[in-house]
Amino acid sequence: MINQSYKAMLQNKSVIRQMSEYATKRKQEIGAENVFDFSLGNPSVPCPEDYTKKTIELLETRDPMTLHGYSPSLTLPQVRQAVADSLNRRFGMDYKMDHIFMTSGAAGAIAHAVRAVTKPGDEVLTFAPFFPEYHPYVDQTGAVLKVVPANTADFQINVDAFISMLNPKVAAVLINTPNNPSGIVYSEETICKLADILRAKQEEYGHEIFIISDEPYREIQFDGRKPLYVSKYYDNTISCYSFSKSLSLPGERIGYVAVNPRAVDAEYIVPMCGQISRGIGHNCPSSLIQLGVAEVLDQTSDLSVYEKNMNILYDKLVELGFTVVRPGGTFYIFPKALEDDAVAFCQKALELDLVIVPGDSFGCPGYFRIAYCVDTDMVIRSLPKFEQLAALYQK
């Protein structure tokens, strides 16, 4: 008999996906240029030319049996070493190959990290607003995701709520900075405060609390800011990375787990990932893709369009009277809706062919997400739509 829990999940369609499907249908009806689709977090710039060039080179020059051969169960050593070197160079870490495990994107990384540092029944805390996929990512491991309510003043963390939710069952805290959907980058003060609280609670509870740091937007920082590397601030950190956004390779499903060498039991975690893989059918990302990204680790796509789009949208939203915190990175912005019910608000936007996503599924009702990983031309052409939308709410 088919599994009834998975069958039941078919009823709960993702709001983001519903919005995106509506947009696709609407584009067919009235032409793509007339639909302002800000629903999906899909990179809008190509991968670096070097990535394509190097991958073709691999295909043309390498022995196909080596190139397409099995990865060892802990993934390709030369790739793990290259990732360790790159992180050490960029962030002053001291990773060895043994701390790196290549995964199929950040989803694969989080799937391993959560299983490595929790057991069924444990709690994992995350901070609203948060990526809704964290629910299946965590809940299907047997651990339970609990959401700390948002600090809507600046979308840094809600410290009081966080402290009140900590308890001995908390095994990990899942954070995401730069943040989807708010676009906010946690300040150094926020990260230090988080680390201080966790260190004290570790002491109090007599067990580790890991930070699982989901970092796919790490390289998309605005105003010339350099990324803060979370692992520098807290020893028991597992960084989960994806090249989806930085190299515009979302379909290639490539990322990694990087275990802080100073974490308790650091030496076991990557070998344990190898064991976890056997049960979840992961067994290494594609060899060709592992080798391809290893060639361009310190590069990114031209990410400047995201900052440009953000500035245009931010200025217009402020001009129109929206309450909005200026993003420090990503390709998202998360303004307050002009009525309490963001679902109703986004429905009104939809009638203007403006496709935006209500904040409810991100754990932050009353707000909405604009994913501005689109052509700047579309952003500019969408501004009158935002004007019309705001006008609906003028007295």
Add this chain to the structure above:
Amino acid sequence: MINQSYKAMLQNKSVIRQMSEYATKRKQEIGAENVFDFSLGNPSVPCPEDYTKKTIELLETRDPMTLHGYSPSLTLPQVRQAVADSLNRRFGMDYKMDHIFMTSGAAGAIAHAVRAVTKPGDEVLTFAPFFPEYHPYVDQTGAVLKVVPANTADFQINVDAFISMLNPKVAAVLINTPNNPSGIVYSEETICKLADILRAKQEEYGHEIFIISDEPYREIQFDGRKPLYVSKYYDNTISCYSFSKSLSLPGERIGYVAVNPRAVDAEYIVPMCGQISRGIGHNCPSSLIQLGVAEVLDQTSDLSVYEKNMNILYDKLVELGFTVVRPGGTFYIFPKALEDDAVAFCQKALELDLVIVPGDSFGCPGYFRIAYCVDTDMVIRSLPKFEQLAALYQK
């Protein structure tokens, strides 16, 4: 705190992997040409040239944003359609795109299939000798793998033992033909008998029992035999395929789930795979690799070397007095050891630098596996080693 069950698993090293690691070390000591390494099931022939050519073409001609873009959650529609068409053409099935879900190899396919048709506590039966990874594949879903003892006469299934183990908790039967490690292909009679028994038991228990058919060796058939397609014989079948062996792409982690359109609830199973993926961090295999294999679906590598190697080894083993069933496919053969303790037997072989794997971890003590996915030259040069090994047991 790190997860203690996964940590404990680090103690149980795979015997195959231990043998292979020993072989690698020994090759460094005495030269690769002096070690007869039959430990690993790694294809020894390159992928079809067309695969490389078509993948380069994709990289050179396609828009990188489309090429490397996100797959929809049920994987790329054009690839699913191409797989359905190919299976329909080859096996007279009537798959639609909706029945196909691309996965990261057969491991990924089984991870989805088991979760789709079992719930925690259910039993999954498999037949010895069996691929040892079935234990983590099944046990880590919460279902329990139970092993039907081998029928060592011909390595078809042990029908009496199978019937005695069936009970209402059995939700699925996991089969593997052509079989790793025996090299045996289930006869049409075996498949029909299995199907008849299961149909009767479904009726008796009032619930479905699915066949999960693990088919990575489907295209490696000897003596000009055409593959029997298990799904043709039993409606509630989920085929789990990998291109690892047929296209020699083990590192690229590409395969699929194909749900028999006549299975009960067939229309739900692929959408459920999409839900399962979210929890296990799978989320589609690499787009480039999906598109690449779609270009060469009806091709294989030149697989003839495996049959050639099998014949050389089989004839020699028979000549030396081994009890051995002649394989019908794969690149494995599974003779009886010359003493009861196959581990001791393989240890004696190791002293001759002949690396073979005891059958114990395949659920069949007293036998050993030779993986002859190697150069024919090495097979020929290894024959005196088998002679020396047999001589140790002559009175």
